Amino acid sequence: MEKTSVKPYNTDKSKKEEVTEMFDNISAKYDFLNHFLSLGIDHIWRRKAVKKLQQLKPKRILDLATGTGDFAIALLALKPTQVIGMDISPGMLSVGKKKMLSKKVEHIIDMQLGDSENMPFEEGYFDAITVGFGVRNFENLEKGLLEMLRVTRKGGKIIILEFSKPKRFPIKQVFGFYSKVVIPFLGKRISKDEKAYAYLPESVEAFPEGKAMVDLLKSLGYQHVESTLVSGGIATIYSGVK
16 A cells, blocks of 8 residues: 655654644644635535535544544534544644533534544444545555545445645636745744645645546445535545445
8 A cells, every 4th residue: 555755844753643743733823724824715615525414414423634623513514413523633632622612512522532544443333434634644545545434334425625736727826826835934934833834735736636536435445436626626525435
């Protein structure tokens, strides 16, 4: 299985260790930067992703790479009985747990520390899994995708929301400048982490998208795989069924 080689800090540490360190470093500023740098569009993308689960009406949902829990909160629109938000970063989870308490949803959303490539859940436990802007951070993409499939029940659905590279003028040029120049510049100054927001465009560039991602999901056993471009191709929603 091929491992994604792009890492935030390019040290001797594993990608998993570096990603954990990066998100711990920026956790205090993450929500502000995320919404500010995406101009608030990330909320719209999550709502579109959640709508793809409406027909399924899942009761037990896993939100992987949950971060501070924004996707997990958006999933409450489906009226689930349980949402587990799992992340590898203790810093992000700490912010997320406070958010759940402030919104009084901690009885439904359980924020847990864990590794998406080696999860503690039994086979077929979840009705649905979501991942928002997280799969490109997996150390071993195929292993993580297979583990997601393992813990999803037969007939359950997996939704992946991830950045992609727009192909059409002028969105391609505008987004290219914004992601490679503006985001690293502002991210560095606000988060005080020089590498974290430079890693964003680098990891997007290295990540398989569109047909390549669809073909990968199919090859791993995902059924009825679809991809939907949002905001002119700035992001893509992938869906598959077990």
